[in-house]
Amino acid sequence: MAKSDSFFIRATVTSAGGNFAQTEIPLGSYVDALGKSVLRIHNIAVQTYPTVIGQDWVVPTNTQTNLSYQLTTQSQTALVDATNKSVVACGRLDIANDGSGTGYTFLSQDSDILPQMWENGYLIAVEELYLGGDADAQMATGTVTIVMECTVETLSQNAAMALALSQQ
Numbered sequence: 001m002a003k004s005d006s007f008f009i010r011a012t013v014t015s016a017g018g019n020f021a022q023t024e025i026p027l028g029s030y031v032d033a034l035g036k037s038v039l040r041i042h043n044i045a046v047q048t049y050p051t052v053i054g055q056d057w058v059v060p061t062n063t064q065t066n067l068s069y070q071l072t073t074q075s076q077t078a079l080v081d082a083t084n085k086s087v088v089a090c091g092r093l094d095i096a097n098d099g100s101g102t103g104y105t106f107l108s109q110d111s112d113i114l115p116q117m118w119e120n121g122y123l124i125a126v127e128e129l130y131l132g133g134d135a136d137a138q139m140a141t142g143t144v145t146i147v148m149e150c151t152v153e154t155l156s157q158n159a160a161m162a163l164a165l166s167q168q
Helices: 157-166
Strands: 007-015 020-026 037-049 063-072 087-097 106-113 122-124 128-135 142-154
Touching (some): 007 020, 007 128, 037 087, 037 106, 087 122, 128 142
Antiparallel strands (some): 007 142, 037 122, 037 142, 063 087, 063 128
């Protein structure tokens, strides 16, 4: 199995007020199941922020809010759970304001699934990935940016085709 040096793929999605949003990440330059080329994601770093980088999160007094994200091999219309075979990564940012002032009093970012949790990362044989985000109704706008560390590998034609079909 030939392996390339690692490189990085970046993507961003912004969601507002309880509306699921999704952006397509084209991988045709790296993945060609019939040509025996597949992508392995080794690590994903996740950045979350409001509309503008560096801007503070502002949460209404006595409320909590969240921003969820997912990376999938199939297009989605809403968030899905880890039983969906298209899920590559997912996580959530939770923010609360207990009423003691403006801004927030609690912030927690949790990644439920990331490729670095697996011994060999996550092998991708589809030509698009989809980064989805969903900021709940209490959050005006939330943005998720991911940076994926990847390599390109060569597989046998049969193995590549089987892998591509299993992630459809």
